[in-house]
Amino acid sequence: MMQLLILLRQNFPLLHLLVAALALAIAPAAAPQNWQPLENDGLRDPASPALKLLQQPAAALSTLPPDTAGNRVRWVKALDDGHINPRTNLRAETKVQTYDKDVLLDLNGSMPVVRFPHRVHTLWLDCSNCHDHIFKKQRGATKISMFNILQGEQCGLCHGAVAFPLTECSRCHSTSRKDAKAELAREAAEAAEAAQAADVSLPKAGAK
Ligand code: HEC
Numbered sequence: 644m645m646q647l648l649i650l651l652r653q654n655f656p657l658l659h660l661l662v663a664a665l666a667l668a669i670a671p672a673a674a675p676q677n678w679q680p681l682e683n684d685g686l687r688d689p690a691s692p693a694l695k696l697l698q699q700p701a702a703a704l705s706t707l708p709p710d711t712a713g714n715r716v717r718w719v720k721a722l723d724d725g726h727i728n729p730r731t732n733l734r735a736e737t738k739v740q741t742y743d744k745d746v747l748l749d750l751n752g753s754m755p756v757v758r759f760p761h762r763v764h765t766l767w768l769d770c771s772n773c774h775d776h777i778f779k780k781q782r783g784a785t786k787i788s789m790f791n792i793l794q795g796e797q798c799g800l801c802h803g804a805v806a807f808p809l810t811e812c813s814r815c816h817s818t819s820r821k822d823a824k825a826e827l828a829r830e831a832a833e834a835a836e837a838a839q840a841a842d843v844s845l846p847k848a849g850a851k
Protein backbone atom coordinates (compact mmCIF):
# COMPACT_ATOMS: atom_id res chain seq x y z
CA MET A 644 0.00 0.00 0.00
CA MET A 645 2.77 2.40 0.95
CA GLN A 646 4.42 1.70 -2.41
CA LEU A 647 1.22 2.57 -4.21
CA LEU A 648 0.94 5.86 -2.34
CA ILE A 649 4.56 6.74 -3.14
CA LEU A 650 3.93 5.91 -6.78
CA LEU A 651 0.87 8.14 -6.81
CA ARG A 652 2.82 10.92 -5.17
CA GLN A 653 5.57 10.81 -7.79
CA ASN A 654 3.18 10.79 -10.72
CA PHE A 655 0.79 13.40 -9.40
CA PRO A 656 2.37 16.12 -7.27
CA LEU A 657 -1.01 17.88 -7.29
CA LEU A 658 -2.62 14.87 -5.73
CA HIS A 659 -0.79 15.40 -2.42
CA LEU A 660 -4.02 16.31 -0.71
CA LEU A 661 -5.68 13.19 -2.04
CA VAL A 662 -2.77 11.04 -0.88
CA ALA A 663 -2.95 12.56 2.60
CA ALA A 664 -6.68 11.88 2.72
CA LEU A 665 -6.11 8.32 1.52
CA ALA A 666 -3.51 7.74 4.23
CA LEU A 667 -6.09 8.86 6.78
CA ALA A 668 -8.70 6.61 5.23
CA ILE A 669 -6.30 3.68 5.46
CA ALA A 670 -5.63 4.05 9.19
CA PRO A 671 -8.85 2.34 10.39
CA ALA A 672 -7.93 -0.79 8.38
CA ALA A 673 -5.73 -1.75 11.33
CA ALA A 674 -8.81 -2.08 13.57
CA PRO A 675 -9.18 -5.32 15.58
CA GLN A 676 -10.49 -8.36 13.76
CA ASN A 677 -13.29 -8.97 16.25
CA TRP A 678 -16.73 -7.46 16.60
CA GLN A 679 -17.37 -5.25 19.62
CA PRO A 680 -19.77 -6.79 22.11
CA LEU A 681 -22.95 -4.68 22.38
CA GLU A 682 -22.05 -3.53 25.91
CA ASN A 683 -18.80 -1.95 24.57
CA ASP A 684 -20.05 -0.45 21.32
CA GLY A 685 -20.56 3.01 22.81
CA LEU A 686 -24.14 3.13 21.50
CA ARG A 687 -26.04 1.29 24.22
CA ASP A 688 -26.32 1.59 27.97
CA PRO A 689 -24.11 -1.27 29.26
CA ALA A 690 -26.25 -1.46 32.43
CA SER A 691 -29.51 -1.98 30.55
CA PRO A 692 -31.17 -5.39 31.18
CA ALA A 693 -32.51 -5.17 27.60
CA LEU A 694 -29.01 -5.90 26.28
CA LYS A 695 -29.45 -9.59 27.09
CA LEU A 696 -32.36 -9.80 24.67
CA LEU A 697 -30.26 -8.72 21.70
CA GLN A 698 -28.10 -11.04 19.61
CA GLN A 699 -24.39 -10.21 19.82
CA PRO A 700 -22.81 -9.10 16.50
CA ALA A 701 -20.17 -11.83 16.76
CA ALA A 702 -22.88 -14.51 17.02
CA ALA A 703 -24.74 -13.14 14.00
CA LEU A 704 -21.83 -12.17 11.74
CA SER A 705 -19.15 -14.81 12.40
CA THR A 706 -21.11 -17.44 10.45
CA LEU A 707 -21.10 -15.35 7.24
CA PRO A 708 -18.32 -15.25 4.57
CA PRO A 709 -15.45 -13.29 6.15
CA ASP A 710 -13.87 -10.09 4.92
CA THR A 711 -10.67 -8.38 6.06
CA ALA A 712 -12.13 -4.86 6.02
CA GLY A 713 -15.21 -2.90 7.04
CA ASN A 714 -17.55 -4.89 9.24
CA ARG A 715 -15.72 -8.12 8.33
CA VAL A 716 -18.47 -9.66 6.23
CA ARG A 717 -18.21 -10.14 2.45
CA TRP A 718 -21.83 -9.15 1.89
CA VAL A 719 -22.00 -9.80 -1.86
CA LYS A 720 -20.80 -13.37 -1.29
CA ALA A 721 -23.17 -13.82 1.65
CA LEU A 722 -26.07 -12.97 -0.67
CA ASP A 723 -24.81 -14.86 -3.76
CA ASP A 724 -24.12 -18.03 -1.75
CA GLY A 725 -27.53 -17.89 -0.08
CA HIS A 726 -26.31 -17.32 3.50
CA ILE A 727 -28.78 -14.45 3.73
CA ASN A 728 -32.02 -13.83 1.90
CA PRO A 729 -33.15 -10.28 2.59
CA ARG A 730 -36.67 -9.23 1.64
CA THR A 731 -36.59 -7.21 -1.60
CA ASN A 732 -39.60 -5.00 -0.84
CA LEU A 733 -41.98 -4.08 1.95
CA ARG A 734 -44.87 -2.88 -0.18
CA ALA A 735 -46.48 -5.23 -2.68
CA GLU A 736 -46.70 -2.49 -5.32
CA THR A 737 -42.91 -1.89 -5.38
CA LYS A 738 -41.48 -2.95 -8.72
CA VAL A 739 -38.19 -4.82 -8.13
CA GLN A 740 -35.72 -4.23 -10.95
CA THR A 741 -32.22 -5.65 -11.41
CA TYR A 742 -29.68 -4.69 -14.05
CA ASP A 743 -26.63 -6.71 -15.04
CA LYS A 744 -24.40 -4.24 -16.85
CA ASP A 745 -20.88 -3.45 -15.61
CA VAL A 746 -19.82 0.14 -16.25
CA LEU A 747 -16.11 0.80 -16.83
CA LEU A 748 -14.98 4.15 -15.44
CA ASP A 749 -11.69 6.01 -15.29
CA LEU A 750 -10.08 4.75 -18.49
CA ASN A 751 -7.25 7.26 -18.58
CA GLY A 752 -6.11 7.49 -14.96
CA SER A 753 -3.00 6.21 -13.22
CA MET A 754 -4.91 3.46 -11.41
CA PRO A 755 -6.46 0.33 -12.89
CA VAL A 756 -9.89 0.96 -14.45
CA VAL A 757 -12.91 1.05 -12.12
CA ARG A 758 -15.51 -1.64 -12.84
CA PHE A 759 -18.88 -0.59 -11.40
CA PRO A 760 -21.09 -3.70 -11.25
CA HIS A 761 -24.81 -2.89 -11.55
CA ARG A 762 -25.83 -6.44 -10.63
CA VAL A 763 -24.51 -6.45 -7.07
CA HIS A 764 -25.87 -2.95 -6.46
CA THR A 765 -29.38 -3.62 -7.74
CA LEU A 766 -29.60 -6.75 -5.55
CA TRP A 767 -29.65 -4.36 -2.57
CA LEU A 768 -30.74 -1.04 -4.05
CA ASP A 769 -33.32 0.57 -6.29
CA CYS A 770 -32.32 2.47 -9.46
CA SER A 771 -33.67 5.62 -7.82
CA ASN A 772 -31.09 5.35 -5.02
CA CYS A 773 -28.50 6.51 -7.57
CA HIS A 774 -30.29 7.72 -10.74
CA ASP A 775 -30.25 10.46 -11.69
CA HIS A 776 -29.46 12.58 -8.63
CA ILE A 777 -26.01 10.97 -7.97
CA PHE A 778 -25.12 9.42 -11.32
CA LYS A 779 -26.46 10.06 -14.83
CA LYS A 780 -27.63 7.05 -16.83
CA GLN A 781 -24.83 7.29 -19.35
CA ARG A 782 -21.27 6.04 -19.02
CA GLY A 783 -18.86 8.94 -18.55
CA ALA A 784 -21.61 11.57 -18.22
CA THR A 785 -21.03 12.18 -14.50
CA LYS A 786 -17.81 13.81 -13.40
CA ILE A 787 -16.70 11.32 -10.75
CA SER A 788 -13.49 11.86 -8.79
CA MET A 789 -11.62 10.14 -5.98
CA PHE A 790 -11.51 13.49 -4.20
CA ASN A 791 -15.33 13.67 -4.08
CA ILE A 792 -15.51 10.01 -3.09
CA LEU A 793 -13.15 10.56 -0.14
CA GLN A 794 -15.37 13.48 0.93
CA GLY A 795 -18.28 11.06 1.25
CA GLU A 796 -19.94 11.92 -2.05
CA GLN A 797 -20.67 9.76 -5.12
CA CYS A 798 -19.44 6.16 -4.42
CA GLY A 799 -18.36 7.42 -0.98
CA LEU A 800 -21.97 8.08 0.04
CA CYS A 801 -22.16 4.34 0.75
CA HIS A 802 -18.60 2.99 0.57
CA GLY A 803 -16.99 3.63 3.92
CA ALA A 804 -20.46 4.14 5.44
CA VAL A 805 -22.70 1.12 4.78
CA ALA A 806 -20.62 -0.76 2.18
CA PHE A 807 -16.98 -1.92 2.06
CA PRO A 808 -14.52 0.89 2.87
CA LEU A 809 -12.40 3.01 0.53
CA THR A 810 -9.20 1.32 1.70
CA GLU A 811 -10.06 -1.60 -0.61
CA CYS A 812 -8.75 0.17 -3.73
CA SER A 813 -8.55 -2.92 -5.92
CA ARG A 814 -12.17 -3.90 -5.33
CA CYS A 815 -13.18 -0.86 -7.44
CA HIS A 816 -9.97 -0.32 -9.44
CA SER A 817 -10.13 -3.94 -10.54
CA THR A 818 -9.62 -4.09 -14.31
CA SER A 819 -6.49 -3.59 -16.42
CA ARG A 820 -6.67 -0.85 -19.02
CA LYS A 821 -5.99 -3.41 -21.77
CA ASP A 822 -8.92 -5.62 -20.73
CA ALA A 823 -11.19 -2.59 -20.31
CA LYS A 824 -10.38 -1.25 -23.79
CA ALA A 825 -10.94 -4.69 -25.35
CA GLU A 826 -14.27 -5.04 -23.54
CA LEU A 827 -15.47 -1.60 -24.71
CA ALA A 828 -14.40 -2.34 -28.30
CA ARG A 829 -16.35 -5.62 -28.16
CA GLU A 830 -19.42 -3.80 -26.80
CA ALA A 831 -19.21 -1.13 -29.53
CA ALA A 832 -18.92 -3.80 -32.25
CA GLU A 833 -21.95 -5.65 -30.86
CA ALA A 834 -23.96 -2.43 -30.71
CA ALA A 835 -23.01 -1.56 -34.31
CA GLU A 836 -24.02 -5.04 -35.45
CA ALA A 837 -27.35 -4.80 -33.63
CA ALA A 838 -28.00 -1.35 -35.15
CA GLN A 839 -27.24 -2.68 -38.62
CA ALA A 840 -29.57 -5.66 -38.14
CA ALA A 841 -32.32 -3.29 -36.95
CA ASP A 842 -31.72 -1.05 -39.96
CA VAL A 843 -32.14 -3.93 -42.42
CA SER A 844 -35.37 -5.18 -40.86
CA LEU A 845 -36.97 -1.73 -40.53
CA PRO A 846 -39.21 -0.77 -43.46
CA LYS A 847 -37.64 2.25 -45.15
CA ALA A 848 -39.70 5.35 -44.54
CA GLY A 849 -40.69 6.80 -47.88
CA ALA A 850 -39.67 3.68 -49.85
CA LYS A 851 -42.04 2.97 -52.73
C1 HEC B 1 -15.83 2.52 -4.04
C2 HEC B 1 -14.96 2.45 -5.20
C3 HEC B 1 -13.56 3.00 -5.12
C4 HEC B 1 -12.57 2.70 -4.19
C5 HEC B 1 -12.67 1.74 -3.01
C6 HEC B 1 -11.40 3.45 -4.57
N1 HEC B 1 -11.66 4.19 -5.69
FE1 HEC B 1 -10.35 5.46 -6.63
N2 HEC B 1 -11.80 6.00 -7.96
C7 HEC B 1 -13.09 5.46 -8.00
C8 HEC B 1 -13.83 6.14 -9.05
C9 HEC B 1 -15.28 5.86 -9.43
C10 HEC B 1 -12.95 7.09 -9.63
C11 HEC B 1 -13.22 8.09 -10.74
C12 HEC B 1 -13.46 7.46 -12.06
C13 HEC B 1 -13.60 8.46 -13.17
O1 HEC B 1 -12.64 9.18 -13.44
O2 HEC B 1 -14.68 8.48 -13.75
C14 HEC B 1 -11.67 6.96 -8.93
C15 HEC B 1 -10.53 7.71 -9.24
C16 HEC B 1 -9.30 7.56 -8.62
C17 HEC B 1 -8.09 8.30 -8.98
C18 HEC B 1 -7.97 9.35 -10.05
C19 HEC B 1 -7.92 8.73 -11.41
C20 HEC B 1 -6.68 7.90 -11.63
O3 HEC B 1 -6.83 6.68 -11.86
O4 HEC B 1 -5.58 8.44 -11.54
C21 HEC B 1 -7.10 7.87 -8.15
C22 HEC B 1 -5.66 8.33 -8.12
C23 HEC B 1 -7.68 6.86 -7.25
N3 HEC B 1 -9.02 6.71 -7.56
C24 HEC B 1 -6.99 6.19 -6.27
C25 HEC B 1 -7.56 5.30 -5.36
C26 HEC B 1 -6.83 4.66 -4.27
C27 HEC B 1 -5.34 4.81 -3.99
C28 HEC B 1 -7.74 3.91 -3.58
C29 HEC B 1 -7.55 3.08 -2.30
C30 HEC B 1 -6.97 3.78 -1.16
C31 HEC B 1 -9.04 4.05 -4.25
N4 HEC B 1 -8.88 4.91 -5.32
C32 HEC B 1 -10.20 3.42 -3.86
C33 HEC B 1 -13.60 4.49 -7.17
C34 HEC B 1 -12.95 3.94 -6.06
Ligand code: HEC
Nearest residue numbers: 740741742764765768769770773778780781782783784785
Ligand atom coordinates in the same frame (compact mmCIF):
# COMPACT_ATOMS: atom_id res chain seq x y z
C1 HEC C 1 -25.27 2.32 -6.65
C2 HEC C 1 -25.62 3.26 -7.68
C3 HEC C 1 -26.41 2.79 -8.90
C4 HEC C 1 -27.60 2.09 -8.93
C5 HEC C 1 -28.44 1.58 -7.75
C6 HEC C 1 -27.96 1.96 -10.32
N1 HEC C 1 -27.00 2.56 -11.11
FE1 HEC C 1 -27.03 2.75 -13.14
N2 HEC C 1 -25.23 3.69 -13.12
C7 HEC C 1 -24.49 3.97 -11.98
C8 HEC C 1 -23.23 4.59 -12.35
C9 HEC C 1 -22.10 5.00 -11.42
C10 HEC C 1 -23.25 4.71 -13.77
C11 HEC C 1 -22.18 5.38 -14.65
C12 HEC C 1 -22.50 6.87 -14.68
C13 HEC C 1 -21.49 7.72 -15.39
O1 HEC C 1 -20.47 7.22 -15.89
O2 HEC C 1 -21.73 8.95 -15.48
C14 HEC C 1 -24.52 4.13 -14.22
C15 HEC C 1 -24.92 4.05 -15.54
C16 HEC C 1 -26.12 3.49 -15.97
C17 HEC C 1 -26.51 3.36 -17.36
C18 HEC C 1 -25.66 3.74 -18.58
C19 HEC C 1 -24.75 2.57 -18.93
C20 HEC C 1 -23.81 2.85 -20.06
O3 HEC C 1 -23.05 1.92 -20.41
O4 HEC C 1 -23.77 3.97 -20.59
C21 HEC C 1 -27.76 2.79 -17.39
C22 HEC C 1 -28.61 2.44 -18.61
C23 HEC C 1 -28.13 2.55 -16.00
N3 HEC C 1 -27.11 2.98 -15.17
C24 HEC C 1 -29.33 1.96 -15.60
C25 HEC C 1 -29.64 1.59 -14.30
C26 HEC C 1 -30.86 0.89 -13.92
C27 HEC C 1 -31.97 0.46 -14.88
C28 HEC C 1 -30.79 0.69 -12.56
C29 HEC C 1 -31.77 -0.05 -11.65
C30 HEC C 1 -32.18 -1.38 -12.08
C31 HEC C 1 -29.53 1.29 -12.10
N4 HEC C 1 -28.87 1.82 -13.19
C32 HEC C 1 -29.11 1.33 -10.77
C33 HEC C 1 -24.88 3.73 -10.68
C34 HEC C 1 -26.03 3.07 -10.27
Ligand code: HEC
Nearest residue numbers: 718719757759760763767772797798800801806807814815
Ligand atom coordinates in the same frame (compact mmCIF):
# COMPACT_ATOMS: atom_id res chain seq x y z
C1 HEC D 1 -26.29 3.91 -2.69
C2 HEC D 1 -25.16 3.17 -2.12
C3 HEC D 1 -23.96 2.84 -3.00
C4 HEC D 1 -23.30 3.65 -3.90
C5 HEC D 1 -23.58 5.10 -4.24
C6 HEC D 1 -22.23 2.84 -4.46
N1 HEC D 1 -22.23 1.59 -3.90
FE1 HEC D 1 -20.96 0.03 -4.36
N2 HEC D 1 -21.98 -1.19 -3.08
C7 HEC D 1 -23.02 -0.79 -2.27
C8 HEC D 1 -23.48 -1.93 -1.46
C9 HEC D 1 -24.59 -1.90 -0.42
C10 HEC D 1 -22.68 -3.03 -1.85
C11 HEC D 1 -22.74 -4.45 -1.28
C12 HEC D 1 -22.14 -4.51 0.11
C13 HEC D 1 -20.63 -4.52 0.13
O1 HEC D 1 -19.99 -5.13 -0.77
O2 HEC D 1 -20.04 -3.95 1.09
C14 HEC D 1 -21.74 -2.53 -2.88
C15 HEC D 1 -20.80 -3.33 -3.53
C16 HEC D 1 -19.90 -2.86 -4.48
C17 HEC D 1 -18.94 -3.69 -5.19
C18 HEC D 1 -18.85 -5.20 -5.14
C19 HEC D 1 -17.99 -5.76 -4.03
C20 HEC D 1 -17.91 -7.27 -4.08
O3 HEC D 1 -17.63 -7.85 -3.01
O4 HEC D 1 -18.11 -7.89 -5.14
C21 HEC D 1 -18.19 -2.84 -5.98
C22 HEC D 1 -17.03 -3.22 -6.90
C23 HEC D 1 -18.69 -1.49 -5.77
N3 HEC D 1 -19.73 -1.55 -4.86
C24 HEC D 1 -18.23 -0.34 -6.41
C25 HEC D 1 -18.85 0.91 -6.39
C26 HEC D 1 -18.42 2.07 -7.18
C27 HEC D 1 -17.23 2.09 -8.12
C28 HEC D 1 -19.31 3.07 -6.90
C29 HEC D 1 -19.35 4.46 -7.50
C30 HEC D 1 -19.29 4.59 -8.96
C31 HEC D 1 -20.28 2.56 -5.95
N4 HEC D 1 -19.97 1.25 -5.66
C32 HEC D 1 -21.35 3.29 -5.43
C33 HEC D 1 -23.58 0.46 -2.19
C34 HEC D 1 -23.26 1.55 -2.99
